[in-house]
Amino acid sequence: MAASRSGSSCQAIENQLKICGFKRDMDVSVLYLAGQTKPFRKPPRLFLSIIERSRDTAIPKQRLSRGLKEVPNLSRFQILRYLWLNNNKIQKLTFLINNYRLTELYLNNNELIDIAGALKHLHALQILLLHNNQLKNLDTTVKELKGMISLQTLNLFHNPLSQDPGYRLYVTYFLPSVQLLDRKKVTQKERESALHIYNHERSRVLQSIGFGKRIDMPMVAKTVSTRTTPCAKSLLLSPGYEVANHINKVPFENPEDAVFVRAMKRSIMEFSSVDWNKIPTGLGIRLENKPEEPHEKLTVKFR
Numbered sequence: 001m002a003a004s005r006s007g008s009s010c011q012a013i014e015n016q017l018k019i020c021g022f023k024r025d026m027d028v029s030v031l032y033l034a035g036q037t038k039p040f041r042k043p044p045r046l047f048l049s050i051i052e053r054s055r056d057t058a059i060p061k062q063r064l065s066r067g068l069k070e071v072p073n074l075s076r077f078q079i080l081r082y083l084w085l086n087n088n089k090i091q092k093l094t095f096l097i098n099n100y101r102l103t104e105l106y107l108n109n110n111e112l113i114d115i116a117g118a119l120k121h122l123h124a125l126q127i128l129l130l131h132n133n134q135l136k137n138l139d140t141t142v143k144e145l146k147g148m149i150s151l152q153t154l155n156l157f158h159n160p161l162s163q164d165p166g167y168r169l170y171v172t173y174f175l176p177s178v179q180l181l182d183r184k185k186v187t188q189k190e191r192e193s194a195l196h197i198y199n200h201e202r203s204r205v206l207q208s209i210g211f212g213k214r215i216d217m218p219m220v221a222k223t224v225s226t227r228t229t230p231c232a233k234s235l236l237l238s239p240g241y242e243v244a245n246h247i248n249k250v251p252f253e254n255p256e257d258a259v260f261v262r263a264m265k266r267s268i269m270e271f272s273s274v275d276w277n278k279i280p281t282g283l284g285i286r287l288e289n290k291p292e293e294p295h296e297k298l299t300v301k302f303r
Contacts, residue, residue, distance in 0.1 A: 009071050028077040034106070035067045035087035071095045086110070086129065093118035100124065108132050108155060120144050131155040131182070138164050142174050149177055157182040169194040272299040 012033055022028050068088040074080060075098035082104045090110040096102065096118065104127040105119075112133040119125075125148045135141050138161040145151065154175065156162055162182075164170070171178065172186055173194035179186055274297050 009068050012068060013072070025076045026078060029079050030082040031074070031077065031080060032084045033068060033071070033088070034084040035089075035109075073097065074099055096122065103127070103150075105129070114140065115144050116140050118144070120147050123147055124150055126150050127153040129153075129155040130159065132158045135159040135161050137161065138167060138170060142171060145175055148175075151175065151177050153180045154178045155182055166197070169197060173198045270299060270301045272297055274298075 013031070016031055016033060017028065020028075020030070068085070068090060070092075071085065071090065073095050074083075077099065079101055080099050081101050083099075083102060084106045086106045087109045090107070091113060093107075093112065093115055096105075100121065101124055102122050103124050105122070105125060106127075106129045108129040109132045112130065112135060114137070115130070115135065119128075128145070128148070128151060135156065136159070141156070141161060145154070154171070156167075156171070161167065168181065169190060171181060172190050176191075274295055279295055
């Protein structure tokens with residue numbers, strides 16, 4: 001039974017190569033192995049345009065696969081970039097071992113339960129459709145996709161994992177390159193919410209030191225009285241702290257004090273102006289023989 005399934009998969013691939021006019025494995029950049037749907041749908045325009053550019057004759061109207069359950073190893077197609085395997089009955093992904101150049105992978109409408117260890121090496125992927133499968137573990141699935149720094153379009157809806165209440169924000173935070181998630185654009189507000197939930201400390205620091213943003217902590221630094229100056233107010237410096245001390249990386253005992261000082265320095269803007277009409281030239285200074293007086297300078301600081 002398994003041999004017959006494998007044989008049908010291989011036959012589907014060979015039929016595809018004949019239809020597309022590929023004579024050498026090294027020339028195959030696109031494979032359309034999608035299963036039939038009712039009603040029958042034509043192959044996507046991208047596939048048709050790529051094939052039309054690669055051969056002179058028109059695409060025959062032929063249905064290629066009939067619900068594949070297994071797919072043979074596709075390592076022979078080293079420059080494969082576009083792969084359609086949607087609308088099949090695939091349960092395991094064991095055939096993409098060396099297809100590092102894949103940029104678009106369509107696996108929607110299958111019977112996938114787990115993708116652990118199957119896709120993490122595909123760093124060039126830009127589009128990945130996994131909707132309408134049986135993926136259950138959100139952590140495992142997202143972990144598998146973390147290395148895809150070019151991934152921009154991702155579909156995971158109609159999987160059990162998408163029922164998690166924090167599913168969308170979780171994916172947004174751990175896969176920051178994704179721009180379109182489940183056919184909806186990821187908004188800046190969603191990114192900020194995800195950052196606040198899954199990295200609250202970083203979110204707080206960014207809000208504190210970001211230029212032009214409000215500082216959430218009190219504007220008065222914490223104080224401590226000393227014996228020499230009982231009324232003096234100063235920040236709590238770490239013991240033994242000195243300028244250019246490369247051993248002690250944190251100059252304050254309380255990290256909030258460091259954030260406060262850094263925020264104060266970064267958020268100050270200063271403008272100075274001088275009335276050049278009142279400043280004598282070099283010749284005028286020599287003729288008047290008077291000592292040079294300090295210039296009037298107007299400085300404005302604001303936060």
